[in-house]
Amino acid sequence: MEAINSAIRTVPLEHYVVLSFLLFSIGIAGVLFRRNTIIILMCLELMFNSVNLLLAAFSAYHSDPSGQVFVFFIMLVAAAEVTVGLAILVMMKRNVDSVDVNQLNQLKW
Amino acid sequence: MHYLFYLFAAISIISALLVVAARSPINSVIALIVCFLSIAGHYILLNAQFLAMVHIIVYTGAIMVLFLFVIMLLNLNSTTEPMKKMSTRVAAVLAGGLFFLTLLAALRHGLNVQEANPHDDGIGLVRSVGLSLFSEFLLPFEVSSVLFLSAMVGALMLAKKDAPSTLPRPYIGAGNVGAAAPPTMDKTEKVTV
Numbered sequence: 381m382e383a384i385n386s387a388i389r390t391v392p393l394e395h396y397v398v399l400s401f402l403l404f405s406i407g408i409a410g411v412l413f414r415r416n417t418i419i420i421l422m423c424l425e426l427m428f429n430s431v432n433l434l435l436a437a438f439s440a441y442h443s444d445p446s447g448q449v450f451v452f453f454i455m456l457v458a459a460a461e462v463t464v465g466l467a468i469l470v471m472m473k474r475n476v477d478s479v480d481v482n483q484l485n486q487l488k489w
Numbered sequence: 490m491h492y493l494f495y496l497f498a499a500i501s502i503i504s505a506l507l508v509v510a511a512r513s514p515i516n517s518v519i520a521l522i523v524c525f526l527s528i529a530g531h532y533i534l535l536n537a538q539f540l541a542m543v544h545i546i547v548y549t550g551a552i553m554v555l556f557l558f559v560i561m562l563l564n565l566n567s568t569t570e571p572m573k574k575m576s577t578r579v580a581a582v583l584a585g586g587l588f589f590l591t592l593l594a595a596l597r598h599g600l601n602v603q604e605a606n607p608h609d610d611g612i613g614l615v616r617s618v619g620l621s622l623f624s625e626f627l628l629p630f631e632v633s634s635v636l637f638l639s640a641m642v643g644a645l646m647l648a649k650k651d652a653p654s655t656l657p658r659p660y661i662g663a664g665n666v667g668a669a670a671p672p673t674m675d676k677t678e679k680v681t682v
Contacts, residue, residue: 390491401592409585410509415571440535443606445621456633460640467647480571
């Protein structure tokens with residue numbers, strides 16, 4: 381059992397941070413890039429996951445399980461958010477027959 | 490060991506780019522599943538076995554299947570895919586790249602963190618995470634079940650078709666001649682006559 385070494389011993393913490401930054405930036409660019417609501421939701425999931433990875437890396441670095449419990453709660457909230465988001469998407473498709481976010485401009489001033 | 494980290498990092502970045510760049514939503518979902526599996530690989534490398542299993546079960550098993558199901562339900566494909574203008578897309582890529590540069594600039598002096606606790610490789614195992622979850626974080630864990638309940642009720646409320654109303658149908662216009670007009674309509678007619 382003691383033979384299992386965490387990758388945090390060999391990979392510097394900065395590399396995990398840069399990887400998370402890159403994934404988060406790709407998620408932000410994706411939200412701005414696409415007009416399909418379902419892809420925008422998927423890019424949100426990507427951003428959630430980059431933050432999760434960062435929390436898990438810091439948790440392993442500091443040897444503190446609280447970070448991984450936070451990741452668990454973020455996963456719970458993400459699952460609830462996706463359920464409601466996809467329900468809104470289905471309703472939107474039924475009402476305006478499109479998944480284009482530009483159709484949702486009724487609240488624009 | 491650290492070669493695996495860079496391998497998984499390359500897979501996750503390339504598949505994340507494919508999520509944004511793929512034209513068909515189905516291809517985006519499959520690229521996102523590959524990205525999530527590689528992130529689960531990162532968790533296993535970090536010895537976070539509980540998180541890796543939960544990640545595979547919740548994300549790849551439930552959320553992505555839900556995405557695929559909705560895409561197939563709505564019959565989305567590359568021909569129905571709305572695309573933005575070229576200038577907006579260039580602006581989006583620039584915004585993402587500049588955001589990445591800003592975050593990198595925050596790291597230019599390196600991370601000045603010290604390990605808070607002596608190193609322990611058993612930190613991500615089910616035992617330590619479970620002990621923390623059910624002692625220190627017991628109340629948030631129970632509250633999250635209420636969150637799930639409200640999300641479930643909300644999703645049902647949003648997605649179900651409206652039932653036909655039992656109330657009498659409102660007066661629409663001049664189309665239904667036989668129906669009795671509402672009193673306001675009567676009044677205006679008397680005034681005009």
